[in-house]
Amino acid sequence: MNLAAPLTVDDLLAARDPVPVGLDAALRDRLAEGRDFLGKVLGDDRAVYGATTGFGALVGYAGRADQRDQADNTLAHLGAGQGPDLDPALVRATMLVRARSLAQAASGVSPHVVEALAAMLGTTFAPAVPRYGSVGASGDLIPLGAAAQALRGRGYAYLDGERMPAADALERAGLTPLPLDGRDALALVNGTSLTTAALALALHAARDAHRAAQHLTCLLADLLGCDPQFLDERLIRRFAHPGAIDVADAMRTTLAGVVPSGDRPLQEPYSVRCSPQLLGAAEDALRYVDGVVAADLAGVSDNPLFFPGDDAVVHGGNFFGQPAAFAADLLSSVVAQLGNLAERQLDLLVDPHRNGGLPPMLAAGPGQQHGLQGVQLASTALVAELRRDAMPAGMQSLPTNLHNQDVIPLGTQAALRALDQSALLRLILGSLALGLRQAVHVGARRPTAAGTGALLAALARRIPPIDPDRPLEADVRTAADISLNWGF
Known part of the structure; x- marks a missing residue:
């Protein structure tokens, strides 16, 4: 380069x-x-x-x-x-x-x-x-x-x-x-080069996770037999938000050819029905972060700056990382809400009262086996971590340096935290993907859309059914790797 x-x-x-x-x-x-x-x-x-x-x-x-x-x-x-x-x-x-x-x-x-x-x-x-x-x-x-x-x-x-x-x-x-x-x-x-680098890498990870969340939501809807009308183009265009329009379009592509079972309620839980609105809002937010990262990568972060053509040395504040701080705080909110969505989708999937009669916890032999029970517990803990750490850093200024730095952005903390959170979100999505793979083993229907079928096949090639129970931490990571890299 x-x-x-x-x-x-x-x-x-x-x-x-x-x-x-x-x-x-x-x-x-x-x-x-x-x-x-x-x-x-x-x-x-x-x-x-x-x-x-x-x-x-x-x-x-x-x-x-x-x-x-x-x-x-x-x-x-x-x-x-x-x-x-x-x-x-x-x-x-x-x-x-x-x-x-x-x-x-x-x-x-x-x-x-x-x-x-x-x-x-x-x-x-x-x-x-x-x-x-x-x-x-x-x-x-x-x-x-x-x-x-x-x-x-x-x-x-x-x-x-x-x-x-x-x-x-x-x-x-x-x-x-x-x-x-x-x-x-x-x-x-x-200069704020560490803040910029951490924010850029966190954004990359969040974008991978956001794309995976769309694909996994589509696979969930197909396995449950949901009616895809929640993605109807006429409906979403009346919502008018650009991110939602684009996300719904991508999800319709993944679900092309899907056949609803006819057995589901008229209106699905929000974790399915409102997914294009939630994921679309995330897309709009990510586009804002895209712009901040692009500006930070293009700009000069230093003080003073020198302009030979003007015979000028200009002292100022181009080392002040407030844009990245705000962007990282927004990114943390996006990551936390994507984690909320995936965890709720996993909860829907393991609940026999809402998953179409699949066994509780997707256990191959309930009582003798426990299926996704440990994975769901861990996912709950991970979501709690995301929520706890979603408090904005970019406005928590503390004066320092004899009040020379009397207002500070704390962008480094915000960006490093967003990078940490993206790693946790990856594991929550891996947990959901593992549950989707297991659901077919314990009685869920096979996917009816080509796109969701390809994703399930990719998961099944590398992850055997949970039957009997086994430690699943490595399977969660494998499922995350497959989901976040699928489609490339």
Whole structure:
């Protein structure tokens, strides 16, 4: 990939493995021009935050005169992160986002910094970054500080999945410790690249789950023999919401050829009947998040920014992660409601009073066997986790940094939480998919639509019936993998 072009979520996914990252000649020239302009500004004795000053609340004090010492001045105090390391794949995506922001040549960064990030991404190297410490206001300072230190050969890093001292990881990867001055160091940390990467990956996972929820809802409706009139195009178009119209259209395609049993109630429970409205609202929300992620991946997240053509250094707040915070909070709400839907659908499926007379818990021999009983209990626990964590983070501001950061977005927490929640939703959908596979074994009718039949066949090929009972945690994960990847 070329850093001169905007990134996509697919680029971030690819960065979990070594990936070639290129800088063309025009990009190198723009970086050099920006760096030369920084030298001119400093030569003119103009104030430049982080290059001539202290940091944060201490901006009113002079920084260190030697720029190499100023890099230490930037990074040393940020070594305050706590908690477990973030997933190295997420950290590598973060470094790609940071490289793209810096490559837009508005940060006054040395060209060799961007080149070093590109070289790192061509290996399996990943800085060890603690989860806790960022408030997403002046960028992800503490997490990115740990990443910058690892690139300098300080702290810890991963190579081929093994955690080791960063200096050893650099040597084994064939990389050299990254020399930094004050401006370079600040440019590496003064942006919301972790927040952006986490939000982008959470969005990708939520979109996979959203698509799977549509397919599984269709399979549920077919196995139960539901009348598909809840998807009628005339009905949905009068609802008028674009997401619902598009979701219902996709679900009608999956259910093409379905034959209702004629034995179901006139109106299904909301977990079936209102599914296009719920999933459609989720689609509309996801489209909003799509836009935020696209803007974050295209933008420059740093302070100050340098404009050589205008002979200007502009100080401001482009490191403030409020857009991502709001988007991540919305994404968490979407994920929680998708979890609610899937859990209620599983409850419908295992209840003999509502599932058309299938055995309770879909047990092959009720009493002697218990079928989905444990899986349903676990799904309930997972939904409780999603609900508990759906409290918005983006408005829970706390003043910090001697009231320099008197309002903060907490976008990092919101984005990391959304990423965690998407993993839980995956398991709830896997639980539903496992139940749908088992339902046919204990007496549900075979699918009558080609699309739902293909999904059931994919599940049945890899998951044997639950007869007799067995531990099902691995089957849930397998069913999730099949459901979230089906149709590609």
